[in-house]
Amino acid sequence: MSTSSPAIEVEQLVREFRKGPRAVDHIDLSVSPGEIYGFLGPNGAGKSTTVLMLTTLLPPTSGRATVGGYDVVKQGAQVRASIGAALQEAALDPILTGREHVNLQATLQGLAKADRKRRADELLERVGLTEAADRRVGGYSGGMKRRLDLALALVHRPRLLFLDEPTTGLDPQSRSAVWDEVARLAHDEGITVFLTTQYLEEADVLADRVGIIDLGRIVAEGTPAQLKAQIGSPSVEVTPVEQDAGERLAELLARFGELRQNGRGSVTVQLPGGESELAEVVRVLDQAGLRVELLQLHQPSLDDVFLAKTGRKLEGAGEEVEEEPAGRGRRLRRRGR
């Protein structure tokens, strides 16, 4: 795979199941080497099905995809050799220890015996599991399991990493630890990361580019900033100390952009020039001697993007149950997990 060709390229990819709607419906996407691509959508959108196809565990119904320069259908073995994957379930054996998991993975991936122990020590330290390495995984917390899962995906030093909802169900501290590691992998080691998530914040914080998928189709794609800018500009909400100063407040702020009265003297004004106009707003209010109780900047969110594109909010949109791919033995997915 050359540095100029995409790390992942998908053309008109489709996956249909015998019973049920099309899980993935003619999607196109392209991921550059070293990029973190966030695949954002509610439960049942088709995220995991896409990941299963790109990781060669599910054949597409039609369309084409290459991962690491290899065709996912015709060159499955080469694809698997060049990727690491932490799928939706942590998929660990509760009876084995963390170290035994890494050893097993390393053996199956063909690492030389001398390299296995070194690699195990290195990975376990990197994910902060050195002390727990010789304890059975059944006693691990959710965060520890996810970290081990990540370590296992990295055993054979892949250039591409697929992470299917890696922080679902984790506490904020564990989530933050996973984010830090993912960012480091991409930015320091140049690993391409394809990350699926239903969390806006995760896509916003981590991803270089985001693809929003709903009902099997990509409805929007771009950097988080680009996507949000498509929807609208930021706005600022101002609440004066004296309620009857509302009229004067509105007069002062009308010059910036579209105004909305919120009641009790509070006003929200659009900032078409962007959040850099906030300083000017503050200066105007200060010059006018208007005392302000609350001043809050509102940015459009990816949820607003989703709402604009689909007519529904992303958070709370996952009412559907994701179709269980035939023969896979995966549990049905429910909203909110």
Added chain:
Amino acid sequence: MVADVSLFQQVSAVAHRSVTRTLRQRGLLVFPVLFPLILFAINGSALSAATHIHGFPVSNYRDFALALPFIQGALFVSISAGTDLARDVETGFFNRLALTPLRGSALLVGQLGGAFVVASIQSIVYLLVGIATGVGIRAGVGGAVVLLALSTLISFGFACLGCLIALRFGSGEAVQGIFPLLFVLVFLSSSSLPRNLIKTDWFREVATYNPVSYLIEGVRSLIITGWDGEALALGFGFAAALAVIALALAERAMRTRLVRT
């Protein structure tokens, strides 16, 4: 550096995991050993009056009854091997393995490694308990060795059956669901009386066509008869047939389940 992994290495890695898991779950070792022995103790004594039936081959019912624990143990091996594999499918661990260069055949054979260990331990315990309670092995020390080999082959065959169900249906419940069927097969056999002494015609017919009868009789022949070529041939034959057929079907089910492009 990542190198091609040989089939032997893959089988070893999976077998190591299977054996480790088995040995760490003592409950899975103790119950399948204990339960058949409890039944052996009870039936060995409760049915001792059966030796008064004209034509009964031995004077001590325990000699007759010792063959049954080996078959019952095989059923437990079948369930635990199948349940283990089904759990891997259900939890997604199967997908993790599918993403490595692991061959499907290596996964299956390696998984059966744990079953082999359990089967061997069980068989040895049953034999030792039988001898300790006064059962004599007519075929001698050599016969005892052959008995262990036959018993292990039977367990292996049933383990393949358990794995087949696990791979075909991908659920532990499906594996547990075959237990009653196997249990019925064991009862509708010559497990309690020799086939020629079963009075009820239809029951005798069923026992005659039931392959489990020949598995039991193969094991039993070494204990109460000595070297009975026909019984051994049928016992080994049916055990091998079960193993080969179940393994072949399990292999096919593995290929379907381990769908990778």
Added chain:
Amino acid sequence: MSRFLYVTKGVAWRSIHNTIVSPAILLPSIIFPLFFLVAFAGGLSRIADIPNFDYRPGYTAFQFVFVFLQSAAFGGVFTGFAVARDFDSGFARRLLLSAPQRSGIVAGYVIGALLRWFITGSVVTIAALIAGMNVFGSGIDLVGLLGLGIAMNFAAALWACGLAMFLRTEQAGALIQMPVFVLLFLAPVYVPVHLLTGWIHAVARYNPVTVALDAGRGLLAGSPIRVALAFALLAGAALVLAVFARRGLASAERAG
């Protein structure tokens, strides 16, 4: 009293309803006893040719009584599994929260067990009659046999419910089942007690299940023996196990 009754009724209704609508629960509870009847009466019928096997109605009837009482006992045991499942799923907490008279919960489970066993017991009886079982007992004798089954079912259900409430997990299944299984099989299952030899003869002589089996077989043969003793033992066991079950309920209440 009325609160006790309607809690009992509600829990018993759920128990019988869930059994009827779930073939996975109903069928095994019917098929297994039928299968034992077939396997024992069919496979071991030659036992009746043993010298001194002198049970007049024959081997099918001899085994029928065992299977009848065994199905009653295991009907009670399966209720314990259901109770344990309710704790694992959290439904038991719902019952504890909503029932104004909580001992009605135990009573409901036990009544549910009995109602379920009526289905199994009827099927087993019909199957035995179709197989040509001889019945020499009078109507009153047969009612007595039914009474033994009911008492056995009560005792086993109280044991199972009590233990399930103490342990509150499905993994208690083996612990619930094993003592009942062992008690049943350390009794004259295959031959009358006077034909048993060795250690099992000694154990069976003092096993209360032996008394119940002897009484049941006597009633079916029209020659009742030890019936009063059998009922006294089963009633005594039920009383003790009712206290055990109540303590189990209290343990579950304390655990919250």
